Amino acid sequence: xxxxxxxxxxxxxxxxxxxxxxxxxxxxxxxxxxxxxxxxxxxxxxxxxxxxxxxxxxxxxxxxxxxxxxxxxxxxxxxxxxxxxxxxxxxxxxxxxxxxxxxxxxxxxxxxxxxxxxxxxxxxxxxxxxxxxxxxxxxxxxxxxxxxxxxxxxxxxxxxxxxxxxxxxxxxxxxxxxxxxxxxxxxxxxxxxxxxxxxxxxxxxxxxxxxxxxxxxxxxxxxxxxxxxxxxxxxxxxxxxxxxxxxxxxxxxxxxxxxxxxxxxxxxxxxxxxxxxxxxxxxxxxxxxxxxxxxxxxxxxxxxxxxxxxxxxxxxxxxxxxxxxxxxxxxxxxxxxxxxxxxxxxxxxxxxxxxxxxxxxxxxxxxxxxxxxxxxxxxxxxxxxxxxxxxxxxxxxxxxxxxxxxxxxxxxxxxxxxxxx
Amino acid sequence: xxxxxxxxxxxxxxxxxxxxxxxxxxxxxxxxxxxxxxxxxxxxxxxxxxxxxxxxxxxxxxxxxxxxxxxxxxxxxxxxxxxxxxxxxxxxxxxxxxxxxxxxxxxxxxxxxxxxxxxxxxxxxxxxxxxxxxxxxxxxxx
Numbered sequence: 244x245x246x247x248x249x250x251x252x253x254x255x256x257x258x259x260x261x262x263x264x265x266x267x268x269x270x271x272x273x274x275x276x277x278x279x280x281x282x283x284x285x286x287x288x289x290x291x292x293x294x295x296x297x298x299x300x301x302x303x304x305x306x307x308x309x310x311x312x313x314x315x316x317x318x319x320x321x322x323x324x325x326x327x328x329x330x331x332x333x334x335x336x337x338x339x340x341x342x343x344x345x346x347x348x349x350x351x352x353x354x355x356x357x358x359x360x361x362x363x364x365x366x367x368x369x370x371x372x373x374x375x376x377x378x379x380x381x382x383x384x385x386x387x388x389x390x391x392x393x394x395x396x397x398x399x400x401x402x403x404x405x406x407x408x409x410x411x412x413x414x415x416x417x418x419x420x421x422x423x424x425x426x427x428x429x430x431x432x433x434x435x436x437x438x439x440x441x442x443x444x445x446x447x448x449x450x451x452x453x454x455x456x457x458x459x460x461x462x463x464x465x466x467x468x469x470x471x472x473x474x475x476x477x478x479x480x481x482x483x484x485x486x487x488x489x490x491x492x493x494x495x496x497x498x499x500x501x502x503x504x505x506x507x508x509x510x511x512x513x514x515x516x517x518x519x520x521x522x523x524x525x526x527x528x529x530x531x532x533x534x535x536x537x538x539x540x541x542x543x544x545x546x547x548x549x550x551x552x553x554x555x556x557x558x559x560x561x562x563x564x565x566x567x568x569x570x571x572x573x574x575x576x577x578x579x580x581x582x583x584x585x586x587x588x589x590x591x592x593x594x595x596x597x598x599x600x601x602x603x604x605x606x607x608x609x610x611x612x613x614x615x616x617x618x619x620x621x622x623x624x625x626x627x628x629x630x631x632x633x634x635x636x637x638x639x640x641x642x643x644x645x646x647x648x649x650x651x652x653x654x655x656x657x658x659x660x661x662x663x664x
Numbered sequence: 665x666x667x668x669x670x671x672x673x674x675x676x677x678x679x680x681x682x683x684x685x686x687x688x689x690x691x692x693x694x695x696x697x698x699x700x701x702x703x704x705x706x707x708x709x710x711x712x713x714x715x716x717x718x719x720x721x722x723x724x725x726x727x728x729x730x731x732x733x734x735x736x737x738x739x740x741x742x743x744x745x746x747x748x749x750x751x752x753x754x755x756x757x758x759x760x761x762x763x764x765x766x767x768x769x770x771x772x773x774x775x776x777x778x779x780x781x782x783x784x785x786x787x788x789x790x791x792x793x794x795x796x797x798x799x800x801x802x803x804x805x806x
Contacts, residue, residue: 550705552728556671556680571728574768576703593704593726626686626732628697628708628724658706659699 246562247608251446251540252395252423252599253566258448258496261489265450268485276482277471286484293491300494301421301430301440303457310474311487314454315422318441319346321456321467321478322418326387326439327354329463334384337361340372342581344395344420351389364390369531370399370585374409381413388417393424396568396581396597397530398541400428407436416462422446425455426497427505427540438462444486448602449493453486500602508600509539511609515598516542518613523620525642529587529595542598543568545591547642548630548651549623554596557619563612566597588641590629590651629654672729675763679733684740687722694790696782700775705731709739709779713787716794717746723779730769731776734758738776747794750784753777 268289274282276290294306303309312318327337339351341363351361362380365373372390381388390406393399403419410417416438421430426447432440440457444450458464458477470479497504512533519526525547531537546554551569558565566572568579570593578592598612624630629651632638636647638654649657670677692710699706705727712720721739725732737758742750755773759765765773788795 548726550727550731553680553732556729559670560681569728570703571705571731576768576771589704626683626724627726628706629726631688631724655699655704655706657699658697659701 244562245608245611246564247604247612248564249598249600249604249612250564250566251601251604252597254445254451255448255601256603257450257489258493260496261449261492264492265485265489268488272484276484277473289484289488290482293487293494296491296495297455298457300425300498301432301457302434303432307475308457308459310456310458310477311482311490312454312456312474312478313452313480313483314445315344315420315441315443316346316454318443318454318456319344319420319422320350321464322420322439322441322458323347323350323387323389324354324467325464325477326416326418326462327359328467329465330386334382334386335359336382336384337387337389338364338377338380338385338415339389340364340366340377340391340401341584342366342370342394342396342399343389343391344422345580347389347391347420348580366399366584368585369536370394370397370581371531371536372401372406374402374405377406378409378413381409381415385413385415388415389420390417391420391423392430393421393428393538393541394530394581395423396579397543397585398423398538399530400424400536400538403435403437407434411436416459423541424538426494426501427508427538429501432457432459439464444490444493447493447497450486450489452483453490455490504602505539507602508604509533511600511604511606512539512542514606515600515609515612518609519544519616522613522617525640526620527591527642529582529585529591540600542600544596544598545587545642546594546596546620547591547640548594548627548633549620550593551595553623554594554616554619557622558596558616561615561619563615566599568595568597569593588650588652590655591641672733672766673763675761676730676733676765679736679762680729683723683732683736685720685722685736685743686724688724689720689722692722692783694783694785694787696779696784696786698775698778698782700727700771702771703727705772705775707731707735707775707779709735709776709783711783711787713747713791713794717744718742718750719744721780723776727772727775728769730762730765731772733762734765734772734776735779737761738773738780742780747784747788750780753780 418439421442425442529543551567552571693713697708723735755777758773
């Protein structure tokens with residue numbers, strides 16, 4: 244059986260050259276970067292090189308603006324809480340995009356329980372932030388604006404230069420979560436005017452266990468983890484040296500290979516969407532069409548009349564690794580908040596599948612996925628009462644309405660006795 | 665990935681991959697279709713009933729792997745039972761027969777119980793004599 248990994252948004256395999264570079268730091272050069280002897284100083288030098296490589300990836304002025312954490316989630320927590328606490332006396336208002344990653348949304352919710360207020364700026368049907376709403380949301384009390392570069396769920400690229408301009412006009416620091424874009428799109432903290440940027444190297448063939456936070460020197464930030472004075476006093480705790488070294492190598496290679504990686508995944512993204520659209524009926528792409536508004540690695544799909552977890556399981560049994568934002572997949576039984584924010588019909592959110600491409604995905608892989616996915620959809624539809632009821636004109640399609648029958652949501656509400664949430 | 669790493673245990677996976685009794689009857693004696701407000705899943709169970717006993721059962725499910733497996737297992741378990749016996753069917757039987765479900769998926773087995781009872785109620789509505797002939801008990805509310 245062919246194995247096709249289409250969950251690069253969750254993890255990527257470590258680059259062999261990054262792995263080689265990491266190895267000696269587990270055994271030979273095991274020192275602690277805080278130590279003042281040669282073991283410590285050697286490691287400190289390695290961290291500096293990694294910082295420089297990371298700084299180059301995002302066009303930061305100096306490696307001193309790069310802080311290492313344990314992963315992207317911790318970086319997001321530090322960005323939001325660190326700026327909020329540092330500016331407490333200036334104001335207690337934050338502005339975030341409604342479709343931020345949970346690491347941002349939940350950090351904000353934590354602060355709201357402590358007296359901060361937050362405005363969540365809406366998005367259009369493609370997931371693009373509403374700039375006029377953003378402008379209107381910023382007040383004299385606002386201490387931070389957080390807008391992601393690329394959406395983790397539906398791949399929408401945000402107009403971050405315009406967002407940066409608005410923040411500069413209002414003199415409010417901008418934090419950009421680049422978790423879904425780092426290594427796959429150019430990041431330029433200077434032209435964006437970003438005060439903070441975060442990401443995880445494991446999204447671009449670096450190791451897990453390390454996150455990055457860029458902080459412009461002018462932005463005030465206090466530590467949220469207390470202990471020693473590692474990372475310029477902004478993040479206490481012994482640095483994960485092997486992972487940081489691997490992250491530096493992955494960042495250097497990502498910068499060199501950025502254009503070929505984008506070109507490769509762009510071609511496959513088009514092949515995959517064209518194939519699925521041709522061979523699978525009643526399928527919808529969520530987020531923008533492949534093109535300038537969508538990252539080349541992501542396809543977020545809704546297949547009508549069937550549920551997402553079943554699709555995921557059958558993909559897995561056929562060697563294809565994918566993700567889903569269906570409520571059945573989430574432990575909270577709620578659909579993805581991003582799909583809710585773009586106003587996607589609940590029935591379509593239930594049939595959600597996310598496929599994310601990588602540099603090693605091949606055209607043959609895509610052919611296999613298209614052929615296999617078509618059979619999976621057919622099998623699940625043969626089991627689905629909704630497909631049958633659609634054929635009989637009892638319910639209608641959301642994707643291609645026929646004008647016959649009631650909506651899926653109405654039907655679901657009728658048989659469950661409660662409206663869909 | 666492989667047989668070793670699957671989301672559910674081997675019994676659940678088997679009922680998901682090779683569902684028993686999937687489909688409808690052209691001339692069903694009772695049909696129940698229910699939805700879970702919590703997650704949006706929908707389950708339909710159709711019954712063939714003769715002489716107060718469930719002769720055959722079919723299901724169709726819009727839902728996750730454990731919802732499909734729960735409805736497959738429920739239709740297996742209830743075949744041959746009398747209406748009264750079937751009225752006392754509980755989701756726990758499904759959970760036990762499947763060798764357990766993850767806590768967040770227990771509601772899938774509840775949905776199977778509700779679909780079965782809705783199908784029985786549909787039958788009883790059409791055949792009110794069926795309950796008195798069996799001798800006792802009000803239909804159990806789903």
